[in-house]
Amino acid sequence: MRVVFFLVALFCGFSVQAADRCNTSVPTEMVDVGDVRLAYQSIGRERDPVLLLVMGLGGQLIHWPDEVVKPLCEQGFRVIRFDNRDVGLSAWIGQPAPGINLAYEALRYRLGLTVASPYSLRDMAGDALGLMDAIGVKRFHVLGASMGGMIAQHLADIAPQRVESLTLIMTSTGAAGLPAPSPKLLELLARREAPNREAALEQQADLLAALGSPSVTDDRQALLHEAQVSYDRAFNPQGVERQILAILAEPSRVDMLNKLQVPTLVVHGTADPLLPVMHGVHVAAHIKGSQLRLIPGLAHRFQEAFKAPLLSAVLPYLQEQRMEDDHLANL
Secondary structure (H helix, E strand, O other), rough: HHHHHHHHHHHHHHHHHHHHHHOOOOOOOOEEEEEEEEEEEEEEOOOOOEEEEOOOOOOOHHHHHHHHHHHHOOOOEEEEEOOOOOOOOEEEOOOOOOOOOOOHHHHHOOOOOOOOOOOOOOHHHHHHHHHHHHHOOOOOOEEEOOHHHHHHHHHHHHHOOHHHHHEOOOOOOOOOOOOOOOOOHHHHHHOHHHHHHHHHHHHHHHHHHHHOOOOOOOOOHHHHHHHHHHHHOOHHHHHHHHHHHHHHHOOOOHHHHHHHOHHHHHHHHEEOOOOEEEEEHHHHOOOOOOEEEEEEEOOOOOOHHHHHHHHHHHHHHHHHHHHHHHHHOOO
């Protein structure tokens, strides 16, 4: 009986320590990387392996749900989440990148012509690498979602000796011929001008609803609240336009992916309206040795109903990679 009490006390004590260690309310810090000042949070112990989270188009670090971040940290990772350039609390040092007409460049994209962009996804990967340099992290794991998955692909190409593993969620190779999103969804993505705060919140709620799974009924007030939290933290529609241009200007990454030799897990939803499921299948097909996990019904958002399936797909893989790190460290 004493053994039982001891084990219960040990387990409970571990749970409390993990909860304290993995507090997602840590202060947001700032670091200068080249032409940008990046906002980031470091969650977990400094001695733990680092897992860098890279968010997608227009997403801020707060859009990595705490219900996802905490289990990642409790598994033994130091989780770093940050605002990409042009969103959230990240800012330009001096003048921002020059503006370009999004409507004109989008038309050129549809016609198969080259697209001008103030910066590239590879530049954004350089930001992430600069963040790791600035906080003294030599090797790290990367988890990227959507555009963040595209940035993560470039990270692994730029610094394969530093990226321990890739986890790519709802992302793409950018190759021609893959299924396109619906014109209505593209219209919602491009709609960035709003006369006032209320209209901006309604637009964002419309977009969130369109990115959701048809198998889930969204609560409109919950979507508006999510939009409000994001808007009140930071609102930079011109920055999001520049991120869109970076995506449109990006050539296919297939040749780059064919050369990658980084352990990779690809996770994609079968109901993704923005990057239909074949985008994920295509990514996995072009990264040698990669694993593919398809989640039925998952669309292009971290909806509550799919947080558990996502974690079930991601956690065992990351645990395996962390144990491999420990094994190599002990050789």
